[in-house]
Amino acid sequence: MSAPIIWIIVPFLAAVFFWFIQQKQRLVFYSAAGLSFLLGLVALFQKIDSALRIGSLAINIQSTMTILGRSLVLDNADRIYLAFVYISLFFWYLGAQAFHTSSKFFPLGMAVVALLTAGLAVEPFLYSAILVELAVIISLPLLLTRDSPIGKGLLRYFIFQSLALPMIMLAGWILSGVQTSFSDMNQLYIAALLLGLGFAFWLGMFPFHMWIPEFCSENDPFTNGFVMGILPVAVILIMLDYINGLTWLKDAAFITPALSVCGTLMVVTGGVWAAVQTDLCRIFGYGVIIETGFMLISISLRNELGTQLFYYTMFARAIELGIFTLAIVHFQKNGLGTSLADLKGRVKVAPLSSIALIAAMFSWTGIPLLASFPIRAVLLGQFSTAPGTALWALVGMGALTWAACNVLRSLFQKNKEKWSLSEDTPQSMLFILGILLLLLIGSFPSLFLEAVWSKISVFLTML
Amino acid sequence: MMDNWANILPIGLIMAATLVIFTGESWRNNLIALAVLFFGSFFLYMQQWDFLMAAIKLIAGWMCVAILSFVTGLQDSFEERTNTPKRFFTVVGLILVWVLAALMSTRISLMFDMSPEIAFTSFSILGSGLLLLGFKSGPFKVILGILTFFTGFELLYAELESSILVIGLMAAVNLLVAFVGSYLVTISKPGDTE
Numbered sequence: 001m002s003a004p005i006i007w008i009i010v011p012f013l014a015a016v017f018f019w020f021i022q023q024k025q026r027l028v029f030y031s032a033a034g035l036s037f038l039l040g041l042v043a044l045f046q047k048i049d050s051a052l053r054i055g056s057l058a059i060n061i062q063s064t065m066t067i068l069g070r071s072l073v074l075d076n077a078d079r080i081y082l083a084f085v086y087i088s089l090f091f092w093y094l095g096a097q098a099f100h101t102s103s104k105f106f107p108l109g110m111a112v113v114a115l116l117t118a119g120l121a122v123e124p125f126l127y128s129a130i131l132v133e134l135a136v137i138i139s140l141p142l143l144l145t146r147d148s149p150i151g152k153g154l155l156r157y158f159i160f161q162s163l164a165l166p167m168i169m170l171a172g173w174i175l176s177g178v179q180t181s182f183s184d185m186n187q188l189y190i191a192a193l194l195l196g197l198g199f200a201f202w203l204g205m206f207p208f209h210m211w212i213p214e215f216c217s218e219n220d221p222f223t224n225g226f227v228m229g230i231l232p233v234a235v236i237l238i239m240l241d242y243i244n245g246l247t248w249l250k251d252a253a254f255i256t257p258a259l260s261v262c263g264t265l266m267v268v269t270g271g272v273w274a275a276v277q278t279d280l281c282r283i284f285g286y287g288v289i290i291e292t293g294f295m296l297i298s299i300s301l302r303n304e305l306g307t308q309l310f311y312y313t314m315f316a317r318a319i320e321l322g323i324f325t326l327a328i329v330h331f332q333k334n335g336l337g338t339s340l341a342d343l344k345g346r347v348k349v350a351p352l353s354s355i356a357l358i359a360a361m362f363s364w365t366g367i368p369l370l371a372s373f374p375i376r377a378v379l380l381g382q383f384s385t386a387p388g389t390a391l392w393a394l395v396g397m398g399a400l401t402w403a404a405c406n407v408l409r410s411l412f413q414k415n416k417e418k419w420s421l422s423e424d425t426p427q428s429m430l431f432i433l434g435i436l437l438l439l440l441i442g443s444f445p446s447l448f449l450e451a452v453w454s455k456i457s458v459f460l461t462m463l
Numbered sequence: 464m465m466d467n468w469a470n471i472l473p474i475g476l477i478m479a480a481t482l483v484i485f486t487g488e489s490w491r492n493n494l495i496a497l498a499v500l501f502f503g504s505f506f507l508y509m510q511q512w513d514f515l516m517a518a519i520k521l522i523a524g525w526m527c528v529a530i531l532s533f534v535t536g537l538q539d540s541f542e543e544r545t546n547t548p549k550r551f552f553t554v555v556g557l558i559l560v561w562v563l564a565a566l567m568s569t570r571i572s573l574m575f576d577m578s579p580e581i582a583f584t585s586f587s588i589l590g591s592g593l594l595l596l597g598f599k600s601g602p603f604k605v606i607l608g609i610l611t612f613f614t615g616f617e618l619l620y621a622e623l624e625s626s627i628l629v630i631g632l633m634a635a636v637n638l639l640v641a642f643v644g645s646y647l648v649t650i651s652k653p654g655d656t657e
Contacts (some may be wrong), residue, residue: 078629130632166616
């Protein structure tokens with residue numbers, strides 16, 4: 001038994017099976033949620049390249065699986081990603097059941113996660129571009145509903161993700177050819193340029209980011225939240241694999257400023273544009289851009305602290321995006337609207353989703369006592385000697401705070417409605433869990449984040 | 464300069480096909496042009512690979528066309544009425560892409576050690592696909608644009624890498640794009656399939 005069989009082949013085959021029995025929604029929900037939770041737990045507690053003991057049975061879990069001369073490799077350094085992605089998927093499944101999302105979410109969600117994991121695991125790495133493209137194509141039916149028109153955002157999402165494929169494959173081919181000798185610097189620079197363009201298309205880096213808010217405002221907010229929550233994290237990890245796997249690229253002087261400048265631009269443009277938006281879905285889109293920007297700034301530090309901050313951001317971001325998405329879904333499904341004009345006084349009819357929305361937005365902005373505060377504080381503190389990045393990031397965060405205040409003002413505006421709770425029990429539990437996690441991480445960062453890091457640091461080979 | 468003058472025929476076919484894809488107003492003409500594009504590319508693939516592998520590319524491409532035609536044929540019309548100045552402008556754009564591809568082809572062929580006409584053809588298909596994605600916004604044209612763009616890239620990549628796995632995976636990507644494209648086309652006009 002190998003790790004790729006457990007975390008790639010099994011979930012992919014399960015997804016195919018769930019697709020054919022998706023009419024039995026309750027069965028599919030329990031099976032899919034159970035499987036994803038189990039896979040997450042196994043990733044967290046079971047070492048790869050050692051024996052898995054179930055009673056008297058001992059199964060040796062190898063890190064490598066070979067298919068047609070290529071390898072899928074999942075080692076101990078990947079376990080934190082595997083645990084993160086499968087436990088996140090479990091929570092998305094809970095949300096899907098609580099908010100009555102389409103039954104196709106269960107099989108397609110699992111297939112997308114399995115393919116993205118394969119993209120991270122495959123060697124030679126140029127195949128990761130094809131696997132990510134396959135994940136993107138499979139995500140399209142997930143995002144489409146028969147009763148909503150196809151918007152430009154969805155088509156642009158497909159176009160930009162597809163444009164990345166040739167860039168990454170060509171760059172991969174050039175780099176695999178010149179890795180042994182660095183004599184032709186021109187080819188190396190072309191490869192770096194193609195690689196940069198490919199990742200810019202995948203992540204929606206400035207100036208290729210305009211499809212993200214459009215995409216988020218057009219489609220089903222739940223599936224948008226899922227795709228935007230999982231895809232950028234997987235792509236950044238693939239990017240780290242590329243950077244760390246190529247000696248020349250790892251040591252290149254331009255990597256740090258390039259990542260830092262791209263990240264800062266994403267934070268500033270995302271924040272400023274979010275400040276002038278009047279729709280929650282579009283604000284969510286800009287929030288995704290800002291979070292990706294902060295992850296890029298974290299990895300631009302190129303040290304242990306940067307890796308630590310990247311993983312913290314990954315966890316905080318998952319909670320923030322999750323409860324923000326669920327709040328938007330709740331507003332939409334109850335006919336409360338998502339524009340700031342529609343939200344006036346809605347805290348009275350949807351108190352928990354309103355508070356979740358506010359908590360997620362203020363956590364993004366780095367307000368004290370919420371999850372992202374300690375992460376942002378430490379991250380921006382690292383730029384004390386070259387304060388340009390920190391100052392520009394503060395501009396973006398300030399603008400996002402303005403957007404959060406606008407949402408807050410709308411939600412708490414006086415109206416004649418009476419206080420009521422429109423969220424049912426499972427929905428309320430998810431909102432309360434999300435808000436509590438944001439508050440606990442923000443209030444006791446050393447307790448939570450240090451505990452997480454002590455686990456992560458065991459797995460990771462540092463940058 | 465061309466390495467092989469016999470390539471003029473498939474290159475001419477490919478350029479005519481991209482012109483039709485670019486300016487064609489009926490879905491039928493567009494799909495026939497896409498099939499011709501795959502047919503022209505097949506002759507160029509044969510100079511790099513053996514017949515069997517080139518045939519795989521041709522069959523996968525034609526399967527894409529078939530998948531798209533089954534669904535698109537059920538829609539009443541995809542004709543986009545474009546006025547003459549707009550059509551003139553798009554044709555000028557396409558010619559500029561071809562000129563750019565011709566200018567780049569010598570350098571690209573030296574860099575990647577490939578024949579200049581294949582470099583020219585792949586870059587002109589790639590550029591046409593990009594231009595189509597930039598100009599058109601309907602689901603059908605976007606899918607055609609992505610398939611055209613991928614065809615250009617695959618032609619270029621065929622010179623560099625002849626791995627069967629890459630060919631197979633790219634064929635799977637193309638077929639999935641066609642499947643998703645047909646789904647997009649179906650739900651973009653749901654009433655017309657009745």
